[in-house]
Amino acid sequence: MVPFLDLKSQYAAIKPDVDKAVIDVLESGQYVLGPAVARFEAAFGAAYGIKHAIGCSSGTAALHLALLAAGIGRGDEVITTTMTFIATATAIDLVGATPVFADIEPDTALLDAGRIAAAITPRTKAIMPVHLYGQCADMGAIQRIADQHGLIVIEDAAQAHGAKLGDRFAGTMGRMSCFSFYPGKNLGAYGEGGLVATSDDALATRLRMLRDWGQDRKYNHVIKGLNYRMDGVQGAVLDIKMRHIEAWTEARRQVAAWYQEALGNTPGITLPVERAGRRHVWHVYGILVAPQQREAIMAGLTARGIGTNLHYPTPVHLQPCFAELGRGRGSFPLAEHHGAAELSLPMFPEMTRAQVDEVAKALREVMAEVTAKVPA
Ligand SMILES: Cc1ncc(COP(=O)(O)O)c(C=O)c1O
Structure with a gap:
């Protein structure tokens, strides 16, 4: 038995610190923002x-705030x-703008920077790359296109806490960047949470007001904002977890290395890659299989x-809610193929070598069985 995710074992490992921090918030009476969030x-x-x-209050709120602030x-x-x-696309829709898609790189499944220029129109205001699965998008190339066309770059770093491109961390390369702390994320709260990062002082002031009803002081609403504040309890939990994120990230990287070793020569599957010069933080460890075999493999x-x-x-x-965009099947063939071929294997920092071997053994058996029945 190897679960896809095991959040309870992580909690067990940090329980005394988390419990104390949460109780401190409960006793402090400061349940929204406050010192724990700070x-x-x-x-x-x-x-x-x-x-x-x-x-x-969430990664979705972070995206919405960044778009509003821009x-x-x-x-x-x-x-x-x-x-x-x-969420990436619905946040764009939420501010009244239109998401315009470009296809992906087939090996990383990241937005292909080489396809962005063709999608630019006089209405284009921003590029929102997603650091999918925990690997950084090609930010150098994306920023060059943005600079040429006067566009701003907002990173969706919801899956990429601690990921790196060269010596730059995910979330430090765009004008603003957005993180999610949904419980299953690499840095997960015990409820909902998100964060917007920026180095721009004016945007930071605006973002702080936007998350708190647009106020600069109590009941003085300078701009129209929302209630997107972080809970004190989540701030306290995340503050404790920050002490461990680096070790957890390294543990994920070890699990990925074990997978590469254990699954290296398995026929019928393509393993995920870590591009040179990038630090992949393996939010998702997804292999590619023949689409017609995927259901049987699962x-x-x-x-x-x-x-x-x-x-x-x-x-x-291809989601029903975006049918209005009129981009039918065949519009983005690489992404469509990836969606049909991707299969995520168990990945969490507490995974042991024995568990990785168990997954690999099961997968090899299943591949042999399935290939005999459903040709690739
Ligand atoms: C790429 C991406 N963007 C945005 C979000 C939204 O974050 P949240 O669930 O915290 O609202 C998520 C995660 O759920 C995500 O994976």
């Missing part, structure tokens, strides 16, 4: 070299990837007690 923001900013780290709205277009979680793994998942079976342009 401590976490400072720790997060210091760890990743971020000048302004602004905690908020003044993006009705009639504007934002170029992003269709191979992402729905069933075989489930029967052997191995948890699996899909990220993401339907690219955003």
Whole structure:
């Protein structure tokens, strides 16, 4: 038995510190923002070299706040990837703008910088790359295109805490960047949480107001804002977890290395890559299989007690809620193929070598069985 994710064992390892920090918040009476959130923001900013780290209520809220702070709205277009979680695109839609997709790089499944220029129109205001699965998008190339066309870059770093491109951390390369602390993320709260990062002082002031009803002081609403504040309890939990994120990230990298070793020569599967000069933090460890075999492979793994998942079976342009964009099947063939071929294997920092070997053994057996029945 190897679960897809095991959040309870991580909690068990840090329980005394978390319990105390949570009780301190409960006893303090400061349940929204407050000192625990401020401590976490400072720790997060210091760890990743971020000048302004602004905690908020979710990754979706972080994206919405960044788009609002950038003044993006009705009639504007934002170029992003269709191979992402729905929130990237719905946040763009939420401010009244239109998500415009470009296809992906087939090996990383990241937004292909080489396809962005063709998607630019006079309405384009921003590019929103997603550091999918924990690997940085090609930010150098993306920023060059943005500079040529006067666009701003907002990073969706929801899956990429601690990922690096050269010596730069994810979340420090765009004008603003957005993180999620959904429990299953590499840095996960015990509820919802998110954060916007920026080095721009004016944007930081605006973001802090936008997350708190647009107030600069109580009941003085300078701009129209929202209630996107971070809970004190989540700030306290995340502040404790910040002490461990580096060790957990290294543990994920070890699990990925074990997988590469154990699955290296398995016929019928393609392993994920870590591009040179990038630090992949393995939020998702996804292999590629023949689309017509995927269901049977998942069933075989489930029967052997191995948890699996899909990220993401339907690219955003084919989601019913974005039918209005009129981008049907065949519009982004690389993303569509990836969505049909990707299969996520168990990945969490507490995974042992024995568990990786168990997954690898089961997968090899299943591949032999399935290939005999369903040709690749
Ligand atoms: C790429 C991406 N963007 C945005 C989000 C939204 O974050 P949240 O669930 O915290 O709202 C998520 C995660 O759920 C995500 O994976």
